[in-house]
Amino acid sequence: MAQVGVTADAHTISIISLIHKMNGLRDELKKFKKHIDQVSVPLVSCYQQFYESLLCLHFKFNDINAASDLVQDIYGFQVSHHEQGNVTQPPKPCLVAIGSDNLRTGLKLRIFPHSLSRDSVFNVGRNQVLVMYKNGKLVLSNRALAKLIIQYKRSGRINDLSKLLCSIQKKGSVESSRMCSDVVAACICMGWLEIAHDILDDLDSEGNPLDASSYVSLLTAYCNNNKLREAEALLKQLRKSGVINASDPLLAPASMCELETESKNKLKELGSLAKGELAYHIVEEMRAEENEASFMMHDLNFSIYFFMKAHMVEDAVRAYRKMQAMKIHPTVSTFMNLLNGYSSLGMYREITILWGDIKRNMESRKNLNTRDLYEFLLLNFLRGGYFHRVMEVIGLMKENGMYLDKWMYRREFLKYHKGLYLRIKVSDAKNDVQTQRIEHVRHFRKWVGLD
Template sequence: MTFLPVIYFPLLWVITIYLKMALKLRRKILVNPCFISHNSSRFIVCLNSNHDTGLFLSKGFGGFQGSDVICRPRFFCPVTCLERLSWEGSSHAVLLTKLEIALKDLKLDEAWETFNDFKRLYGFPNHLLVNRLITQLSYSCSPHWLQKACDLVMIVFKDKSFHLQPDILAKLVLSLARAQMPIPSSMILRLMLEKEILPPMNVLRLVFLHMVKTEVGTCIASNLLVQFCDYYIRFCSGKSHCTNLLKPDTMIFNLVLDACVRFASSLTGQQIIELMSQTGVVADAHSINIIAQIHEMNGQRDELKKFKDHIAFLPVPFVSHYQQFYECLLSLHFKFDDIDAAAELVLDMNRSRESHPIEDPGKDYQKPRFVPIGSHNLRNGLKMQIVPALLQKDSAFKAEGKSDLVFCRDKKLLPTNRALSKFINGYKRHGEINELTKFLLSLKRELCSLGGSSLFSDVIDACISLGWMEIAHDILDDMESSGDPLGSSTYVALLTAYYKSNMSREGNVLLKQMRKAGLVVNLSEKIVMSENVPANVSRSSLCINVSSSICQPSLSESLFQEICEAEKAISPIIYELNSSIYFFSKAKMMGDALKVYRRMEEMKIQPTEHTFAYLVCGYSSLEMYRDITILWGDMKRTMESRNLSVSSDLYEFLLLNFIQGGYFERVMEVIGYMEKRSIYIDKWMYKIEYLKIHKNLYRSLKAWKARTEAQGKRLEHVQAFKKWAGIK
């Protein structure tokens, strides 16, 4: 220990007495010197209290200086023992040692508290310790510690001289996504993107896999994918050093697209589809099925039909996989009320494969094919690369689709009861029962190859159950004319229904017809009336080969349900008009698109969300933001009349366009609508968009300096947005 010169002792004694008195008056704590050191120009006194608090007092050329930076006790471990700082080592070394030990022993509470103590005194410790702390926090299953890790990373990122290892950040991003914390996970990913560092592709896939499990996570994941693709297109498309680093792969696109289907974000899904073509990502068999569902949700039949020729050539082993594709295309034919196209599709689903039932070794099934987006005639139109025969076996992705209209049996695609009910009701509505019979005959031949069918008996029973006796009779007549009459049980079912409905005249005609055909010898009206067969019960028990029928006993119920739903369905003309608007918008022919829109108004046809979405997309592609504001006025009027429901997808697209166009009053209006409906808003994305375009907008202008009232109002809206987005 170093001794002070004698001249310093009186001074030290005075200081000690003064401090004792002061502290005794304020806290009633006795203070005793702990150690004393000096050199030629300075001495330091450390005073410890019996409450384990301490105070440093130093004397230099400039006078006395006091510090209470270590006055408060710190409990670094769960036991109630306190360690005093002593002359044997500085607080810097002690805190570092404590932090290292806590990290080694996996004591997160102690490590976090020690880290904060050190940071308050000396700033960040060395890079190694910070990385170790973030790693330990990342391995925690607690959202509390994961959030702490995220907060720490955000603070560290602000220190330009500090470097965090990419693999540590990747672990944290994955841990946050796995814990269903997509917002902090996306924050770190976006910061990594700014510094041109991203997790490895296998980690990125897992991050998206966990993110898209929730609706909010899907919103964030889709926005992240848009940002990644935008960055790739702008900076990396021609640079080999970052092409493989930043280009998302097919699996990531599939995960996001599938989530868009599950959470009904079809407009966002359409945007992701276009990004696939812009980045050159190849769509595999999974992609095509998901894209088909998105096109069905958007009512884009023409877009989906472009894929059919590329799928039809595939061999039989792919039949079951593309059941979902045919389901969607058939659904769109029904929505457009194109019954003939629907019938042709059902009959053609298996014909094209009969010529090549097995894989042709001379055919290159893995060769990419190109499908245009929009019109074939667009000079600068987008084209998507697809490989319909590509099924990634190592993929954990499995898309779940519906099977309402099409099912697979014995490597053949066949219509369900629901599809048959749509055909029956559709042909009846069009007054083309003879075409229905022709379709059923062709379908029956397909079913006979599978062991027979009671198709006609089930269809006639379904018609009888709804009181459509005339239609059932017409089908019987058409079958006789074709030389393929039905069995006597079907005639008996119709005859019974006639007499029970007091339609004796029609019943007598049918009875004569049966006798002429030799189906009955002695059958009187009295015998028919005694038949205890309810008219609303399926008579498939009278049919042959019932077990092999594709029709289930619920065909009558399916037909009844179809009639009820058809009354509430969207009119086919709306799908036709929306398709025209979509075509013109993609071709950037907004004058023609607007004419179709005005025509809808003249016809008193209520525009749908897709009507407005296609118009907004078209105006956006031409940067006609003012026209979007006019369209927004139409949307608000339609919403106020409760005739329009707007999804989060369209709100987000409007918000983005108004920011790009600088219409901040409209920006705040859209934000208000979204908040009123409790729609999640990805603030970070809009903050980035603002800083990219309007970084210096009104930066130094104050409200009182505004030249006009309009400029003052605009400044007010800009400031309101900046406050909302957290832009300083």
């Protein structure tokens, strides 16, 4: 698109965001954000997938600060657009650099975020996992909120989580005001009572206190967990701040220790919270994180991609060796980044060496058995003339029931090795290595229908 001068519209940008998300290219995707943030309100729904992809990558890279900033932008820029009444200067197309901005000969993609083509041949659909479109606005899903809570809790930054919630609550929407109560309720359900208490205190100090039900729920949880000292301290705090009625007979005892069983049950009934959807997602995300690749893997994958793109092979290999030293399992993206770099430089021998690593990883990790990886290997072995490896990959693809495009392989063979061993017989071979090579070439020619 950059070479022929085609301008990317909203649909195209959404497709690009999906591709960058699949390849873990967060920095490439971030280049589009400042332009997309300026679109008018009617076009916001078209960029739900873009914000979904970018937020997903922030979480994958364990960048809680970037994720928090993006969340505030999602809630903030829509409010600013409404306040401005969408009165802006006429939009113009803009350019986004592909790859490093420092490359003199680098390509630039022309985009027009304010444009929406009606004759798109591909619809990305609505993959609303982290960011949803509701009532004309983009909002966070409970899964995204669960990821934020987990990462803030892990880093011990509950105060920053409270500030984020305050910032969202000040936007004034019903969804944002309910979010704070949901977070406190989820923390109580998870048994994180101190965190729930800290959030309530932070919200109160920021001038955005929640209603009495959240405090009563925490009070109930303290009582049910026999944390009577904390319950009494919270009760005094609530009476002093006027959040609850000091004359309420249910809360009249001077000490929580003196509460009757009937009063406890009534208090529990008033403040009880079923394990809601947010708490469920917190549990699910904590389980999923145990099986997910570490954020360090995504950082190293991007380093390998960047170095190979710049033809800095030694640095890319160094990043790959670092991954091995840290016992981080390489992914399909890891090997594809390395293969792309080697292939662009015609380093086919290095690809055969890398193939050994790929096979060793495939033995223990079945998710590496993808058709894209096999086919890219096959094409490079074919171009490099490693027909033993070609037939080996073909055999593995057959074992896994993968489609083999014989016409494409035949075309590649004729392009690079059209007359190879046509007039040489096996008996003319000078050694065993050449004998095997001639046999592999003949087997391949027969397989693709040339003989």
